[in-house]
Amino acid sequence: MIPPEEFRRVLGHFASGVTVITACDKDGRPTGLTASAFTSVSLEPPLILVCVDHKAQSYPALSASKVFAVNILGLEQEAVSRRFATTKIDNKFDGVPFTLSPLGLPLIDNALAQLECAIVNVHLEGDHTIFVGRVERSYAGDGLPLVYYRGRYDRLSGPMP
Numbered sequence: 001m002i003p004p005e006e007f008r009r010v011l012g013h014f015a016s017g018v019t020v021i022t023a024c025d026k027d028g029r030p031t032g033l034t035a036s037a038f039t040s041v042s043l044e045p046p047l048i049l050v051c052v053d054h055k056a057q058s059y060p061a062l063s064a065s066k067v068f069a070v071n072i073l074g075l076e077q078e079a080v081s082r083r084f085a086t087t088k089i090d091n092k093f094d095g096v097p098f099t100l101s102p103l104g105l106p107l108i109d110n111a112l113a114q115l116e117c118a119i120v121n122v123h124l125e126g127d128h129t130i131f132v133g134r135v136e137r138s139y140a141g142d143g144l145p146l147v148y149y150r151g152r153y154d155r156l157s158g159p160m161p
């Protein structure tokens with residue numbers, strides 16, 4: 001078995017987009033965390049998954065919720081990503097414009113795309129939980145994605161010639 005530092009270093013070579021996973025806690029307070037462990041699972045029905053660390057402050061709220069949103073961040077939203085990747089901020093939404101959806105989910109304004117999901121399954125795996133969500137509503141806009149690669153924020157350099 002490889003050590004965690006090596007695992008993190010090697011996995012960093014897989015370039016990804018950046019999402020913020022959001023939900024409301026039992027008192028209706030919006031919460032969320034930055035996550036790149038997001039992928040599509042099934043086309044029919046439309047399923048996606050996200051993996052969330054059990055140590056995340058927002059984990060109990062996500063566990064207790066029946067729904068969550070995936071906000072796919074645009075290139076201009078690095079500061080939002082950094083904020084939602086910082087634990088122990090009392091209200092991560094302070095200064096971050098968002099809209100409450102009809103499903104009661106905090107959607108971050110100007111995100112490149114948004115998916116509103118009903119939780120259909122959870123799988124405990126190691127120190128993370130996999131939340132499988134059925135996509136109930138979705139939105140996609142124009143613009144470039146924020147990219148994360150080898151531990152740094154990055155951007156697409158354009159299509160191959």
Ligand SMILES: Cc1cc2nc3c(=O)[nH]c(=O)nc-3n(C[C@H](O)[C@H](O)[C@H](O)COP(=O)(O)O)c2cc1C
Nearest residue numbers: 033034035036037051052053056057058085086087
């Ligand atoms: C680019 C990036 C991707 C991340 N991806 C994940 C992820 O997929 N799952 C996860 O649990 N944490 C991920 N993290 C770490 C969390 O965002 C971080 O632990 C955060 O503090 C959790 O917030 P919370 O403790 O307030 O809930 C990522 C961080 C960054 C910067």
